[in-house]
Amino acid sequence: MTGPDRRTADPSITELMTQLSSQTSRLVRDELRLAQKEFSTAAKHAGVGAGLFSGAGLLAVFGLGALITSAIAALALVLAVWAAALIVAAMLFATAGIAALVAKKQAAQASPLPDRTVANVKQDIDQVKESRHAQ
Numbered sequence: 001m002t003g004p005d006r007r008t009a010d011p012s013i014t015e016l017m018t019q020l021s022s023q024t025s026r027l028v029r030d031e032l033r034l035a036q037k038e039f040s041t042a043a044k045h046a047g048v049g050a051g052l053f054s055g056a057g058l059l060a061v062f063g064l065g066a067l068i069t070s071a072i073a074a075l076a077l078v079l080a081v082w083a084a085a086l087i088v089a090a091m092l093f094a095t096a097g098i099a100a101l102v103a104k105k106q107a108a109q110a111s112p113l114p115d116r117t118v119a120n121v122k123q124d125i126d127q128v129k130e131s132r133h134a135q
Contacts, residue, residue, distance in 0.1 A: 068088060068092070072084045075087060075088065
């Protein structure tokens with residue numbers, strides 16, 4: 001085979017590296033476009049789901065209000081309406097107070113820093129420093 005025929009049959013290493021570079025760049029760009037489209041679709045679904053979940057929460061609040069009203073109405077059968085409303089309100093405030101105390105206890109147990117992760121990173125840094133000094 002002569003030079004030009006051989007070149008068409010077997011590309012040089014330079015040509016292969018150029019092809020590899022361009023194909024890798026194109027592959028990365030295509031993967032990034034695909035990931036962007038997937039994230040966009042996922043974000044759209046998450047937004048719709050969050051909106052529907054908010055609507056469900058609002059309906060649950062209205063349902064709870066109706067349930068509280070029915071409790072007042074049931075107590076009003078044996079007491080004055082104002083007394084029934086006062087009793088139900090006192091029960092709601094007591095329940096809210098208990099929930100607030102439990103929430104305060106839980107919040108006090110929360111650590112603002114990931115203590116174990118910080119300790120592990122410090123340990124890793126120390127080990128790297130020790131291995132550098134040992135060499």
